[in-house]
Amino acid sequence: MxxxxxxxxxxxxxxxxxxxxxxxxxxxxxxxxxxxxxxxxxxxxxxxxxxxxxxxxxxxxxxxxxxxxxxxxxxxxxxxxxxxxxxxxxxxxxxxxxxGLFTLPQNIAIYKQVFFFAAGIGITPILSLIKTLLHTQPDKKVTLIYSNRSQEDVVFYNELQALTEKFPDNLKLEFLYSTSFDLSRARLSKALVPVLLQEYALVPKNEILFYICGPFPYMRMVIWSLEEQGIHDDQIRKENFNTNDRLVRKIESPDKATHTATIKYNGREYSFPITYPDTILQAAKKIGLVLPYSCEVGRCGSCAAICTKGKVWLSYNEVLMDKDLEHGSILTCVGHPVYGDVTIEI
Ligand SMILES: Cc1cc2nc3c(=O)[nH]c(=O)nc-3n(C[C@H](O)[C@H](O)[C@H](O)COP(=O)(O)OP(=O)(O)OC[C@H]3O[C@@H](n4cnc5c(N)ncnc54)[C@H](O)[C@@H]3O)c2cc1C
Ligand code: FES
The missing domain is CATH 2.40.30.10 (Translation factors)
Known part of the structure; x- marks a missing residue:
């Protein structure tokens, strides 16, 4: 338990x-x-x-x-x-x-500028990241593009303004209001992203790290636009708040045989069989072992673990990057052991 x-x-x-x-x-x-x-x-x-x-x-x-x-x-x-x-x-x-994995990366030193795109309540993790960067990384330039309906809807307006006054050389802020009369600076669009990038980027694009948090269509639009600007996948971090719109999973596991999982968690080891379509998380629950989780659909990262032996196939993944997968990271809520037994450390 x-x-x-x-x-x-x-x-x-x-x-x-x-x-x-x-x-x-x-x-x-x-x-x-x-x-x-x-x-x-x-x-x-x-x-x-x-x-x-x-x-x-x-x-x-x-x-x-x-x-x-x-x-x-x-x-x-x-x-x-x-x-x-x-x-x-x-x-x-x-x-x-x-x-969660929407944190500062270990290789933060390679980036000279950090660009944040937030919409509405998506500012919450970004405020924490911005304050951390400003107080611990004085060499980094930080830019926030923050979209809301109007100024009255801006969460942390005063706190953000106070930060720009305290760190005038390191923090640049642009508030976008969808109700603004100036339509060229109202709702963030695929066309406006490159304009803002051009205006605020102080270093070559490959030295910028991007964080995005907001409604799903907003994040998808920003990511597409950044990718069109030649920004690499590895430079983009995203956090999705709405995990309710579950996707219908059409892909099926390449191996549906039963395999044994050995889970190392909280200093103890648990071994149990898993048969498709049960995920590692579901099979663990069935034996009374409750592992960490939240969304259960591969979108938040609460259930991230490391596969140290064998192979785990993920039916969906919105959080782990290629680099994480190469290092054996998996998500137990959408993970199934394939082609043999697995050992997983949490
Ligand atoms: C990693 C992560 C971080 C999050 N951080 C925050 C945060 O900082 N602040 C915050 O307010 N929320 C945050 N959320 C969202 C939060 O977890 C809840 O999903 C949200 O508060 C709704 O929960 P509920 O029980 O009130 O609504 P529910 O009873 O679950 O849903 C009620 C209705 O609202 C819709 N709905 C559910 N969630 C959302 C959503 N996020 N946006 C729009 N519609 C929704 C549903 O489709 C449903 O129709 C985060 C979610 C995740 C996964
Ligand atoms: S519980 Fe959210 S990704 Fe697994």
């Missing part, structure tokens, strides 16, 4: 109408460990069923800030409404901790 930890809400701040930031600590008063760009996953019961929701962390660990996350109320949303309408300071929330 996976251990859930109890956290306590220590403060709640309204950012814009329907958007609130919650600060939490563990029940014993200690801070929750996290890294900029990660998200925290909460477990709750809805109509008698255990459910999970993840929220990107908006605070900055290198500034010793206790973990905060920022939630946008979704009209018919089960958990976002519970948090934004009903939660009060002192309430308990149950978490499996912070995870």
């Amino acid at each position: 996976q251990d859930y930890k109890t956290t306590i809400i220590t403060s709640i701040r309204e950012e814009t109408p329907g958007v609130k930031t919650f600060t939490i600590i563990y029940e014993d008063g200690s801070n929750i460990p996290y890294t900029a760009g990660q998200f925290i996953t909460f477990v709750f019961t809805h109509h008698g069923k255990e459910e999970r929701r993840s929220f990107s962390i908006s605070s900055c660990a290198v500034l010793q800030e206790p973990l905060s996350f920022t939630v946008k109320r979704i009209d018919n949303g089960a958990y976002s409404r519970l948090l934004t309408d009903r939660a009060v300071v002192g309430d308990k929330l149950y978490t499996t901790g912070a995870s």
Whole structure:
């Protein structure tokens, strides 16, 4: 059984109408460990069923800030409404901790500039990443292109303005408002991305790292446009908040035979058979072993693990990059052992 930890809400701040930031600590008063760009996953019961929701962390660990996350109320949303309408300071929330791969890469030194594209509530992990870069990487230029309906909808407007005043040489900000009368600087489009790149890029394109977070069509448009500009896949990181629109999986595993998985997790080893179409995560659940997960559709990265022996086939993958796959990274929620037994470390 996976251990859930109890956290306590220590403060709640309204950012814009329907958007609130919650600060939490563990029940014993200690801070929750996290890294900029990660998200925290909460477990709750809805109509008698255990459910999970993840929220990107908006605070900055290198500034010793206790973990905060920022939630946008979704009209018919089960958990976002519970948090934004009903939660009060002192309430308990149950978490499996912070995870995620939308973080600064180990090879950050090779990049001279970091370009962020955020839309709406997609600013949450990006604020944390920007603050981390500004405070720890004084040689990096940071650019944020942040899209919203209007200035009133900009989450963290004052905090972002204060950062540009504190770091005028390193941070450049452009707010785009879809309701703006100046249509050339309103909604971000495939045509506007290269214009902004031309205007703000201070180094050759191959020395820029890109982060994108916003609604799915927005992210797809930015990625297409960047790729058209010759930006390599390895230079682009993306975080997808909406994992509900599950895709119909048409591809089938190349090997549907039963294989044994040995999972090394929390200092213990578990071995059990897996038969297609069960994923590694589903088969583990069947023997009562709850491994880390959130979206269960290959889109968030909570269930990332390393395959140290054998081969795992992924039916879908929106988070692991080619380099991660080459190093044996897998996603247990969409992973199936193929052509033999596997060993997986979490
Ligand atoms: C890695 C990750 C990070 C995230 N970070 C944040 C964050 O920082 N802040 C934040 O507010 N949310 C964030 N989310 C989204 C969050 O986890 C929930 O999906 C969202 O709050 C809706 O949950 P709900 O229970 O209220 O809605 P549900 O009851 O799950 O869904 C209700 C309705 O809303 C639609 N819906 C569900 N999720 C979304 C969405 N994200 N956008 C639009 N429509 C949706 C559904 O299709 C459904 O019709 C993140 C998600 C992931 C996977
Ligand atoms: S649980 Fe989200 S990618 Fe596997």
